[in-house]
Amino acid sequence: MDAEHVVETWRYVLAKHSQAMCALERELGERHGLGPSEFEVLDRIVHHDRKLRIQELCDEVHLSQSALSRVVGRLEKAALVSRGVCDADRRGVFVSITEEGRARHAEALPTQRAVLNEIFSGEPAAR
C-alpha cells in the first residue's frame, strides 16, 4: 500500500467513522436509550454469552479502562448488567448481562445493523 493509498484509506476511515458514530448515537439514543459504547459493551457480552472480566471487555472495545469502568457503571445503574466480584482473583470484577439487558440488546441490534447497512452497503472500502 503506497503513501497515497494510505492517506486515502485514512480519509475513508475518518469519514465512515464520523458518519456511523453520529448516526448510531442518534438512532440508538432516541430509540433505545443507549450510547454507542453502551451498545458495544452489551453486544460483546451477548456475543460471548457468559460473564466477562472487565479486562476482557477492555481488549475488545476501543475504550480506555477508565471509560469502560464508567460505561459498565452506567449499564449497571440502568440494570442492564450486573457486577460481581471474581472469586479467583478478588481484584477482578465480573460483568454479566441481565434479562433486561439482553432484551434491550435484542431490541437495539436491528437498529444498529440498519444504520451500518445504510452507511456501508454499496460503497467499497478504499484500499
Added chain:
Amino acid sequence: MDAEHVVETWRYVLAKHSQAMCALERELGERHGLGPSEFEVLDRIVHHDRKLRIQELCDEVHLSQSALSRVVGRLEKAALVSRGVCDADRRGVFVSITEEGRARHAEALPTQRAVLNEIFSGEPAAR
C-alpha cells in the same frame, strides 16, 4: 456488500480509527504541540493554499461547527492562523494560515504520514 461484511468493515473502521487517533494525538502532540483536529485544519488550509471560510472548512473536517470554531480559536491563539472578516458577507470569517502555521504544518506532516503508514501499510482494508 452483505450484512456480515458490513459489520466486519465497521469493526475495521473502529479499530483503525482508534489506533490512528490515539497515535496521532500522542505523536503530533508530543513532537509538534498539535492535536489531530488542529493538524487537520492546518492541512486543509495548506492543501487549498488560500483563505477559506469557516464553513468551507466545516465541510471538509469531521467536526461540528462549534468544535471547528474553537479549533480555529486555539490555532489563532497559537498564531498559526489568523482570522479576518469577509468583506463580501460580513457575517463570514476568513481563515488564513500564517508563516508560522505553514512551518508547523510542514514540520508535522512527515510525522502524520509516518503514523498512518505504520498503521495502514501492509494490511488491506476489509471490504
Added chain:
DNA sequence: ACACAATACATGCACGCGCATCTAATGCAA
C-alpha cells in the same frame, strides 16, 4: 513472614466534543 513491585478496577480532573442558543449580518416580502 516481610517488604515491595505489579495488577485490577475505581475515581478526580481537565479537556474536547456536540447541542442548543446567542449575536450580528443578510435576504426577502409587503
Added chain:
DNA sequence: TTGCATTAGATGCGCGTGCATGTATTGTGT
C-alpha cells in the same frame, strides 16, 4: 423602509473520554 426568517459564526453547558492517581489484592524476591 419595515418586519421577519435565514445564515455565519461564537459561546454556555453538559457529557464522555483519557490520563494520572488512589485503593485493594496478588505475586515475588529475600
